[in-house]
Amino acid sequence: MVTAVGDGxxxxxxxxxxLGVLAYGELSAFDRLAEDARHAPTLSGRAALSSMAAAEIxxxxxxxxxxxxxxxxxxxxxxxxxxTLNRYHASTAPRSWLESLxxxxxxxxxxxxxxxxxAGWMSGPTGELVRHVLADTGHSAFAExxxxxxxxxxxxxxxxxxxxxxxxxxEAVTQAQYVVAERDELAEFIVTGSGDVSGIxxxxxxxxxxxxxxxxxLGLS
Amino acid sequence: MVTAVGDGxxxxxxxxxxLGVLAYGELSAFDRLAEDARHAPTLSGRAALSSMAAAEIxxxxxxxxxxxxxxxxxxxxxxxxxxTLNRYHASTAPRSWLESLxxxxxxxxxxxxxxxxxAGWMSGPTGELVRHVLADTGHSAFAExxxxxxxxxxxxxxxxxxxxxxxxxxEAVTQAQYVVAERDELAEFIVTGSGDVSGIxxxxxxxxxxxxxxxxxLGLS
Numbered sequence: 023m024v025t026a027v028g029d030g031x032x033x034x035x036x037x038x039x040x041l042g043v044l045a046y047g048e049l050s051a052f053d054r055l056a057e058d059a060r061h062a063p064t065l066s067g068r069a070a071l072s073s074m075a076a077a078e079i080x081x082x083x084x085x086x087x088x089x090x091x092x093x094x095x096x097x098x099x100x101x102x103x104x105x106t107l108n109r110y111h112a113s114t115a116p117r118s119w120l121e122s123l124x125x126x127x128x129x130x131x132x133x134x135x136x137x138x139x140x141a142g143w144m145s146g147p148t149g150e151l152v153r154h155v156l157a158d159t160g161h162s163a164f165a166e167x168x169x170x171x172x173x174x175x176x177x178x179x180x181x182x183x184x185x186x187x188x189x190x191x192x193e194a195v196t197q198a199q200y201v202v203a204e205r206d207e208l209a210e211f212i213v214t215g216s217g218d219v220s221g222i223x224x225x226x227x228x229x230x231x232x233x234x235x236x237x238x239x240l241g242l243s
Numbered sequence: 244m245v246t247a248v249g250d251g252x253x254x255x256x257x258x259x260x261x262l263g264v265l266a267y268g269e270l271s272a273f274d275r276l277a278e279d280a281r282h283a284p285t286l287s288g289r290a291a292l293s294s295m296a297a298a299e300i301x302x303x304x305x306x307x308x309x310x311x312x313x314x315x316x317x318x319x320x321x322x323x324x325x326x327t328l329n330r331y332h333a334s335t336a337p338r339s340w341l342e343s344l345x346x347x348x349x350x351x352x353x354x355x356x357x358x359x360x361x362a363g364w365m366s367g368p369t370g371e372l373v374r375h376v377l378a379d380t381g382h383s384a385f386a387e388x389x390x391x392x393x394x395x396x397x398x399x400x401x402x403x404x405x406x407x408x409x410x411x412x413x414e415a416v417t418q419a420q421y422v423v424a425e426r427d428e429l430a431e432f433i434v435t436g437s438g439d440v441s442g443i444x445x446x447x448x449x450x451x452x453x454x455x456x457x458x459x460x461l462g463l464s
């Protein structure tokens with residue numbers, strides 16, 4: 023089935039899984055960002071986080087439409103991943119506005135990196151879709167500005183947020199491993215895509231390295 | 244100042260007020276819809292309500308950009324209306340998924356009707372903007388289907404939701420009156436736009452009549 027990935031007509035289970043986990047990733051990110059937006063200290067902050075949330079739904083709709091086109095209801099594709107992603111969000115519920123901003127910024131970046139890797143392994147309409155969904159939500163400047171200022175003003179805030187940023191990556195990798203462990207074809211797709219098992223190691227290193235760069239841009243180095 | 248309304252260069256206070264109240268209307272509707280989406284009984288329901296929420300942010304961004312273009316930060320324009328709109332939402336917090344759907348559907352429709360009336364009084368870029376923001380969010384079919392089915396299945400549900408739908412209009416009109424009572428130029432703009440005081444009566448009648456038609460489409464006649 024893996025050979026059918028990306029041809030957009032005979033969708034393999036791995037493609038459906040991948041689009042499903044991405045779709046639920048968008049829907050659950052929307053939910054969390056919208057919830058976090060409610061606790062913004064300013065109307066600008068609320069608008070910025072609400073806009074990031076709304077962008078997730080734009081991506082969700084594209085994935086839904088594409089899945090519909092290959093005959094799979096998005097709900098069906100998402101169902102196997104609901105529990106794991108909910109667990110990720112439950113274990114990384116922000117306790118402050120700054121933690122919300124850091125999570126939104128780093129989470130968005132990590133997701134985009136992952137999309138980018140996967141898009142490189144796919145041809146045809148599915149690959150194009152994934153590349154398209156990659157598009158930056160364009161509200162990251164706000165998070166950079168706010169977090170940077172808060173870190174410069176208070177070293178303790180910096181230290182706590184730096185720890186938080188590292189923990190987010192750890193939790194994301196842990197939950198991603200659960201996902202892959204339960205979905206054979208998806209695991210095979212990722213192994214094939216990244217080359218081999220050492221390819222997965224290299225992929226993880228690239229994700230970590232980019233995560234570190236984003237931490238720096240937030241002033242969390 | 245009212246004569247400057249809609250020319251898009253020398254913005255009167257009424258224009259700023261109007262765009263401000265619309266902007267906070269969108270932002271607060273986003274917040275409530277996102278909150279309600281969390282309680283959806285199905286993933287499809289959650290996606291549908293989340294999409295309605297996201298569409299509000301699309302509108303919000305257009306209003307923000309337009310206000311920015313006439314030199315007014317959207318936060319400044321929204322500030323006078325935060326309390327009243329929060330009061331509206333607090334007094335109409337849905338107690339069930341079906342109440343959420345009815346509120347989303349009727350609220351969206353009422354807002355669109357109001358935009359349509361106002362757009363008719365405005366020329367230039369502001370009028371065009373308001374007409375543009377009017378665009379249907381396109382997820383109303385979902386609410387119609389769900390509410391209709393629930394009403395047909397249970398007469399008591401129908402009766403409760405019919406009462407709820409009527410109460411929503413009442414609360415909206417009450418809070419709108421508070422808004423207008425506190426903003427002289429906005430009040431003058433609406434009186435001038437609708438013709439005169441009896442014109443406002445006619446406007447209210449049209450809003451009521453369309454609200455009634457939407458109730459019928461939900462099976463709440």
